[in-house]
Amino acid sequence: MKKYILLLLLAGFTISTLPRNTQAQSIKLLGYNTLNGALNGVLLGGATMALQDSDEFGPIRVGLGAGTLYGIGVGVHDMSITDKGKQFYISGTFNDATNSSVIPLLDTFYGAAGGALIASSVSLIIKEPLVEALQYGSGIGAWAGFGFGLVDAFFLAEGPDFARASAAAPSSAEGFITYRNSNESIEIGMIQPDVFRQTRLSSRTLTTSLKPSLTVMNLSVDL
Structure with a gap:
């Protein structure tokens, strides 16, 4: 310790x-x-x-x-x-x-x-x-x-x-762990934390909520 x-x-x-x-x-x-x-x-x-x-x-x-x-x-x-x-x-x-x-x-x-x-x-x-x-x-x-x-x-x-x-070039598959092949046709991103913000407006109130999310894997393939 x-x-x-x-x-x-x-x-x-x-x-x-x-x-x-x-x-x-x-x-x-x-x-x-x-x-x-x-x-x-x-x-x-x-x-x-x-x-x-x-x-x-x-x-x-x-x-x-x-x-x-x-x-x-x-x-x-x-x-x-x-x-x-x-x-x-x-x-x-x-x-x-x-x-x-x-x-x-x-x-x-x-x-x-x-x-x-x-x-x-x-x-x-x-x-x-x-x-x-x-x-x-x-x-x-x-x-x-x-x-x-x-x-x-x-x-x-x-x-x-x-x-x-x-x-x-910036990777199109974001994450803490990223991989792309030599010609950049395949890109993999793993473990991407994010926060979703949602705003609701009614006649009397304005409410904003934040929801954390975690994307395990992003895959981008250039055909």
């Missing part, structure tokens, strides 16, 4: 010392990385439960906490290598991203899906239970994907490319 508070204070101090015209971009970069790290931690916690064949939620709890700290650390790292007033942009093996933590997160998804596919295929050949194959295959694949994602994001990826980030 003390380490968690210390990291939060360090991140807050780092942001507070930045010039005002870069604070908004820095806060956005730190926030996206923190959320991505938390999601990645939850996924790896679930993968650990699958490998342990356990229904105890301890690994998810630990994964959420550790993933949040990891995301804060990656956010501070991205802020430290980003030029003032510039948009962060990095190009990995499979994905391009506007923050470093997206690449390990997506590679974790890919690893889990690939592991489940391979394990299920093998189980069909050797006539083993399919459910267990999916369980252990996705668990191993998630961890393998995360490991590759870390290497990809911090050693293999190209960037940050500030010129490409400035030239890139």
Whole structure:
């Protein structure tokens, strides 16, 4: 708990010392990385439960906490290598991203899906239970994907490319986690919070209501 508070204070101090015209971009970069790290931690916690064949939620709890700290650390790292007033942009093996933590997160998804596919295929050949194959295959694949994602994001990826980030068109699929392919024909945005405002006018009263909403996924396909 003390380490968690210390990291939060360090991140807050780092942001507070930045010039005002870069604070908004820095806060956005730190926030996206923190959320991505938390999601990645939850996924790896679930993968650990699958490998342990356990229904105890301890690994998810630990994964959420550790993933949040990891995301804060990656956010501070991205802020430290980003030029003032510039948009962060990095190009990995499979994905391009506007923050470093997206690449390990997506590679974790890919690893889990690939592991489940391979394990299920093998189980069909050797006539083993399919459910267990999916369980252990996705668990191993998630961890393998995360490991590759870390290497990809911090050693293999190209960037940050500030010129490409400035030239890139705004994404039509918004969200905390965004993905677009190389020719920008497919765009995916995940986890987009919003607020709907509704105003009603009657003969005597004016009523305004605010309703929060959360879009899980936006998909844009250019045909």
